[in-house]
Each structure stands twice: as C-alpha cells, then as structure tokens.
Amino acid sequence: MSRLDLFIDRMVSQRACLDFAIAQTAAMPGPVFELGLGNGRTYHHMREKIEGRDIYVFERAIASHPDSTPAAEFALLGDVMETLPAALERFGPTASLIHADLGGHNRAKNDAFARRVSPLIEPLLAEGGLMVSSDRMYFEGLQELPLPEGAVEGRCFIYRK
C-alpha cells in the first residue's frame, strides 16, 4: 500500500465519519469543536455541512488556506492540553460534535498523545454528542460506534457519549 493509498483512505474515512456524525447530531444545539486546523480542509467541509451551530477551532499555530481560516473569536489558540481544560470552564459539557485530527506521521507518538488528550476531550461532550478521530482514543465512558459506509477500518474512529 502506497502513501497515496493510505492518504486517500484517511481522507475518505474522515469525510464519511464527519458526514455521518454531522447528520446524527444535527438536532443538537451545542457547539462543534475542530481540534487541529492544519490546512483547513476538514474545517472547510464542516463549515459547509453544519448549519446553526458554532464551530470552534483549537490550533497551536494557524497556517490554513485563507478561505478555511476561522474568525478570531472562533479560534482557540494554544496547546490543546491547555485550551481544552479552558474550554470546559467556558462551555461546560455542551459540545454536540468534536473532531480531532491532531496526529503526525509517528504512530507511537500519536497513540501516546491520544491517551493524554482523551480525558480532556471526554467531559466536553454533551449527552448524545459524537467524537470523530483519526486516532484511536482512550475514553472512560464513551461508546465506540461502527464506522459508516465508505470509511475504512482503522483509518478513523467514532465515539458517542
């Protein structure tokens, strides 16, 4: 399997999981959190598909495409290890959807980080809220859901509170 194959599987799976999670949570009023902006492609996709909910972006250093950059009041700048606890104080357990794509190329590092960040993400979700991640997460009380059609096993994960 080439890096191109792997990358396509990851992108296609992200989209399938996001579309599924956006539809499942459409009736929930709480905000949506995008953890990791990167180039801004998934954020652009979420902005196109999500109506009536605020989307907040957590990012260390904004470097996205101009048309995929959040307004200042929706950008929560800094290390998620600090901005996630701050968001819990500010928003409480209200998020309808959280998407995380924080990993790099090092799988061991990604996994270690997923273990550290999972307990900071879990309390932010509202009851019934969904979490979509490119890495396996380590939650206490969330339920892992089967992947929607089109997503490739192991390339993304969905959890429900």
Added chain:
Amino acid sequence: MSRLDLFIDRMVSQRACLDFAIAQTAAMPGPVFELGLGNGRTYHHMREKIEGRDIYVFERAIASHPDSTPAAEFALLGDVMETLPAALERFGPTASLIHADLGGHNRAKNDAFARRVSPLIEPLLAEGGLMVSSDRMYFEGLQELPLPEGAVEGRCFIYRK
C-alpha cells in the same frame, strides 16, 4: 463542494490515471518522469507500482517525506523550464510515462504555466508513451484519452503520443 471533497477527487483521480497509465506502458522500457515531487505521495505510489523502469524526479526544492525522496542520481533539481530541455538532450524522446502535478491553488496561474511547459514535455515522450497531468495541457501532437474508471472529469488528464 468543500475543499475536502475537491482534494479527495483530485487524489483519487491521480491514482486512477497513474494506475491506468502505468499498466498501459508496462511493456515500454523508457524512463518515467515525475514533475513536481511535493510531499512525495504520488512518487511513492509510482515507485511501488512501476517495475523495471527508472523514475526521475523533477523538482525545484525537495521537501518530501523521507521515505518518498529519490536518490540523488534520480533527482533533477531546478526549474522545469530549464531541467526539461536538459533532459531532452540527455534522454532524447524515450520517456514511457510522464506525470505532472506542478500546480498550486491559483487556477489561472496553473493554466498559464501548463501552456508554457507543454511544449517542453511533448518531445520527451517515446512513441506510445503516456502523459498524466492534474492540469489540462496544450500539446501539438498528443491525443487526449478518455479517463479510466474512478477518475473524475476535470480533475486529471491523460495524453498519448
């Protein structure tokens, strides 16, 4: 259509066109040219799928993933406006397959560049050789082929000498 949708279509189309063109030219001995290395994903794919042919990479500044970086003797460094004419002197009309993904986000710029670079690419192809591009090219004597299954109209182009 989101930037994520567009990006997926481009990647999937690149792969479909490359796989088709690699198979079509499998019996030809001439070298393969990758114009624009970028992250190196398509180069990685070509290296996995192409057997018995040299793959030369044309790139201004190598910034690819370590496992997708060509050995020094297969990297033709510099602006393609200069390295393509040099390659014609060195290789003659022998290339079995040329893949170009040189564009950025500005469509008008990409199109202007495609017009300038097309006459430098055309003479490098061997009789029966194929050219795959993310941008529409402007060739004198090459024939545009219908896209293979899985490729999205307008996201890639294939030409035969």
